[in-house]
Amino acid sequence: MGLAKSMRNLTQEIAQGFDTRVAGLAALRHETATRLKGFRREMAGFRREFRRKAAAFRQLLQMGREARSRQVSDMLAGFDRMLAGFRQDSQAAAGHWRSMAAELAKRRASPAR
Structure with a gap:
């Protein structure tokens, strides 16, 4: 079995x-x-x-040569505007994190209540 x-x-x-x-x-x-x-x-x-x-x-x-160069310059200007926006965003983020780090350093430096 x-x-x-x-x-x-x-x-x-x-x-x-x-x-x-x-x-x-x-x-x-x-x-x-x-x-x-x-x-x-x-x-x-x-x-x-x-x-x-x-x-x-x-x-x-x-397109004709003049229209093409105008179109390309418009595209490059748009690209430059986009890069400037990215730069501003990254600078704002960096400023935010710097202020957060300073705030944390102040909190650590102050005596515990």
């Missing part, structure tokens, strides 16, 4: 292990399919963005 019970337990363990592996594979397949969908969605967005930029570039190439 002990051997039959051991065999039955072993069979159940094998079946449970197989079920666990099958469930794991199903979960892996589902995760892979989800990631693939996300990747395809992102790639579609990249393709749309690339087409839009290619059309803008074609349009820029078809």
Whole structure:
């Protein structure tokens, strides 16, 4: 009777292990399919963005020389404005952290109440 019970337990363990592996594979397949969908969605967005930029570039190439240089200078001015905004934001953040550090230093230096 002990051997039959051991065999039955072993069979159940094998079946449970197989079920666990099958469930794991199903979960892996589902995760892979989800990631693939996300990747395809992102790639579609990249393709749309690339087409839009290619059309803008074609349009820029078809412009006359004066219009093209005006367009490029407008783009560079916009880029400079964007960089100036980033610079201001980073300076503001640095000022904030400096004041926070000074406040913490004051609190540490003051005697405990």
